[in-house]
Amino acid sequence: MKCGNGGTSTPALKVRAGRQIEILGEDDVAIESSTRLLAEKLTAERETFLSQWVRTIGEDLQGRLSMAELGRELGELYEAILQALGTGGLDGRGERYGEVRSLLIELSRNRARQGFTPTETARSVFALKEVLEPSLTGDQEGARAYLQFARLLDDLGLLTTEAYVRTREEIISSQAEQLLELSTPVVKLWDGVVGVPLVGTLDSARTQVVMEKLLQTLVDSDSTQAIIDITGVPTVDTQVAQHLLKTVVAARMMGAQCTISGIRPQIAQTIVALGIEFGDIPTNASLADALRQAVAEVAKESENDARGLL
Amino acid sequence: MSDRVPVLKIGRVLLVSIQQDLEDQMVMDLQDDLSRRIVDTGAKGVVIDISALEIVDSFVGRMLADNASVSRLLGAETIVVGMRPAVAMTLVELGLSLKGVRTALNLERGLKLLRRLGTDPA
Known part of the structure; x- marks a missing residue:
């Protein structure tokens, strides 16, 4: 019985494994072409996208952060994303996005300290979607690239929220400690x-x-x-x-x-x-x-x- | 053979200065030595200095309490001096309160307390 089972299941597995590899290969090719497309677009229309991005977030924050500061932050972030795209891959948790992630964590920390809400912090990332939407969703290939880029931005957006919460928690625990020290004089x-x-x-x-x-x-x-x-x-x-x-x-x-x-x-x-x-x-x-x-x-x-x- | 804790006689007071963490055998030896010395010297006061002790477990805690009771039976007042804050907190957490044991912040205050109790440590 055992022998028979083993005999029949092995070829089936092989077939499945083979198919999986094929699908993965297709995906890889798709991601590669999307990445290339995105990198080209982002490089070509850098000035337009960046200024639009800064403007969108600037409206959101209503002057609580200077435009120059915002422009500098987002400019750095934009360059980092572009660089990561250039080296290939859309995996926001991968090694290539290390620079992007550290920039985002820094940004979230600053926002948390300055008293912005988590929504406003995450919007810094999500706004880039809105900026890219009109110029990418024209044809099918662009739409696919847009969706994949959106997934990447979702990941990065979640990262900002995580960093934001962590910073807040640090602030709370350090305050609790200070309170403990303050409240017990001898x-x-x-x-x-x-x-x-x-x-x-x-x-x-x-x-x-x-x-x-x-x-x-x-x-x-x-x-x-x-x-x-x-x-x-x-x-x-x-x-x-x-x-x-x-x-x-x-x-x-x-x-x-x-x-x-x-x-x-x-x-x-x-x-x-x-x-x-x-x-x-x-x-x-x-x-x-x-x-x-x-x-x-x-x-x-x-x-x-x-x-x-x- | 394990070390013994020295019991020093100053006038009518016996001074026990514990300088190292105690093993169980040392604790029992100390109890024997101390009661014998009280009888031999006719001491009226005993000062146990534990300022060097960083760890006091329940066994040592009970030894301190027992020593106080034994000495009182033999006509001597026991004063435990120099307990560290950390030790006091540990004992409290262990549920020991050393009831019936007189304590003082340091050796000097311990000797003063003995004098006040009428046991002149001349």
Whole structure:
């Protein structure tokens, strides 16, 4: 059985493979002639096409980008496309289009930074289709070349969108990082007393940063009292409380006393309603009270030290 | 044979300065040595300096807590000093809070704390 099957299927496969090769060959020839046609057209009518292209996009962007700048960008892009066409091939993801792609990525990055929409960015590429349409779709060969070129431009257009999105994401993540840095200052309130005014919601990432900074500051400044002020924290749920507790316990293990201040009436009620236990962690309604206590504590310590010396 | 952690006597205080990452056997030896020295010297305070430790696992964490309890039974206060921020954060994540262990930021503050507790480290 097996032998028979193998025997019948092999010739069929061969035939199919042969046909495929033939079709591919036809395609290659077609692409080659289209590419040649496109390259000729683009070279011959360079000035017309380019100025039309620049004008179309210029109208779209409505003066938010200078014409000179736009002309320079698109001119470079045009030359790169022409060069890629000259070396043959219409595969936008191929090696020959490397230069085109890097130019497009650069363009998309600039557009994303300048606040243009993804549509406006992609239009920079798609507009070239509109420019070429009237002069190519006259005869059948031209139409075929136009369609193949359109496919290439579709690919490149998608590339701009991809680059645009990536740039935006980079911007967002770098801003998030900056925000994290900005939102967690550790300040020295008094000799031996440091404070962290927390603003915004607490998640694990932020708690980690706050904890790290606070503990390091305790060591660096040789402080024994820390105050975490949560006046700016909008809500305290079990998760946030958990994070606060962790910080306090860590500070205590290092030999510092940590107080939580700035608990608003509403927050206090929520904490009780949720059944969160703050245990033996000292808490205060206002930063002023917490500071007063901390300073008194520091004073008591140094008084003892002085007595020890005598 | 593995290394032992030295236990130094200064007045009525025993100083244990851990300078390298601890293996389990060293931890157990230290516990033995320390309790014996407390009884031998009649020390009233023990300061364990862990400022050189970069990694503290749950075993070492428990050793610190156990040591504190043992010393207290033998009439000495234990103070763990110089814990690094990273170590403190790791211990918290491990769920250890070293309850019952007194801590201080550094050796100097640890000795001051002992003095305040009434164990004069003259």
